[in-house]
Every structure is written in structure tokens, then in C-alpha cells.
Amino acid sequence: MGTIEQSDVKGVLVESRVRIVVAKPGLDGHDRGAKVIARTLRDAGFEVVYTGLRQTPAQIVEAALQEDADLIGLSILSGAHMTLFAEVLDLLRERDASDIVVFGGGIIPDDDIPRLLDMGVAAIFTPGTPTQDVVAWVQEQAAVSAARRT
Numbered sequence: 001m002g003t004i005e006q007s008d009v010k011g012v013l014v015e016s017r018v019r020i021v022v023a024k025p026g027l028d029g030h031d032r033g034a035k036v037i038a039r040t041l042r043d044a045g046f047e048v049v050y051t052g053l054r055q056t057p058a059q060i061v062e063a064a065l066q067e068d069a070d071l072i073g074l075s076i077l078s079g080a081h082m083t084l085f086a087e088v089l090d091l092l093r094e095r096d097a098s099d100i101v102v103f104g105g106g107i108i109p110d111d112d113i114p115r116l117l118d119m120g121v122a123a124i125f126t127p128g129t130p131t132q133d134v135v136a137w138v139q140e141q142a143a144v145s146a147a148r149r150t
Contacts, residue, residue, distance in 0.1 A: 018142040021069045023051040023060040025076060025084040033105065033127070034075035040131040041073075041138060057087035064092075064100055070145055071138065074104040081108050081116065089120045101141050105129070 022038040024031050031053055042048045049067050051060060064072050072092075076084060085104060092098050098120075105125035108116070113124045122141065125134055 017045070017047040018071070018138070018145075019047045019049070019067055019069045020071045020073055020138065021049045021051060021060065021064045021067055022073045022075070023055050023063070024053045025055050025057055025060060025074055025088070026078050026080045027054060028076060028078040028080075028106075029053055030077050031075070033077075034073075036131065037073060037075070037105065037125075037134060040135060044135045044138075046138065046142075057084060057091055060088055061091040061095060061097070065095060065097060069100055071101045071103065071141060074102065074106075076104060076106040076108065079107070081106065082112060085116055085121050086119055099145075101145070103137070103141075105134075 020041055022034055022041070024034050034050065038048045038050045049063065049069070051063050060072060060074070063069075072088065074085065074088065081104070085102070088102060089098075092100055092102070101122045102120065103123040103125070104116070104121055108124055108126060116124055123137055
């Protein structure tokens with residue numbers, strides 16, 4: 001499910017929906033994959049905010065902060081993944097929001113994936129990844145995030 005249980009300030013157990021911002025950074029104009037992932041995550045019970053095409057890293061981070069997002073999913077097909085992921089991660093650190101988990105997908109060369117993971121991207125999903133694998137991974141991240149908050 002897309003909810004986590006956590007205690008509120010009075011110690012009462014409450015359920016909270018995991019909130020995910022899905023974004024298309026840069027000049028990439030192809031968003032079918034991002035929409036498929038957004039809908040799949042929504043159907044799995046997560047709260048999903050899709051920012052639309054051609055977002056700057058600053059707009060993506062601002063949306064994540066305004067929406068109190070737990071995760072940011074970036075879809076990149078343009079080849080600018082190294083720069084765009086790095087900028088999103090840098091902006092999150094600058095805004096003291098590095099607890100927001102960043103993951104991504106798209107056309108990303110195999111050689112670049114370890115470098116993205118080393119810079120702090122939590123996971124990369126390439127074309128052909130079953131959508132249920134993405135859902136399962138997000139569920140795991142939600143559980144880890146909930147454990148950190150308690």
C-alpha cells in the first residue's frame with residue numbers, strides 16, 4: 001500500500017500517504033514513461049504529483065518541498081541525466097531536504113548508473129523494468145522512511 005503508520009505528537013498511531021513528485025527535468029518533451037510510472041504509483045495507493053514537462057531542477061525541488069514529498073522520481077531521456085540529477089540533489093542539500101529520496105528512470109547508459117548512485121540517486125529504472133518492481137522498491141523506501149521518523 002501507499003501508506004505508512006507513524007505516531008503523531010500525542011503518540012496516536014496515524015496513517016500517512018507516501019507522497020511522490022514525478023518530474024520531467026530539462027528540455028525532454030517525451031513523457032509517456034513518466035505518466036505510466038505516475039499512474040502505476042497512484043494506483044498502488046501512493047499520492048503522486050506530476051509536475052509536467054520541461055521543469056527546472058529548482059522548480060522540481062520547490063514542488064517537492066511545497067508538497068511535503070517523501071520521494072522525487074525523475075524521468076530523463078535527453079542525455080542530460082548527470083547534470084540534472086546532480087543539480088536536484090545539490091538543491092535538496094541546500095534546502096536542508098536531503099531526506100527526500102531521489103530515484104529516476106529513462107534512457108541512461110549502464111556506465112552512468114553507478115556514478116548516479118554514488119552521487120546519491122537511490123535507484124535507476126531503465127526501459128523494460130516491470131512497473132511492479134518500481135512499486136515494490138517505493139514501498140521499501142516508504143517503510144525505511146517511516147522507520148527513520150519514529
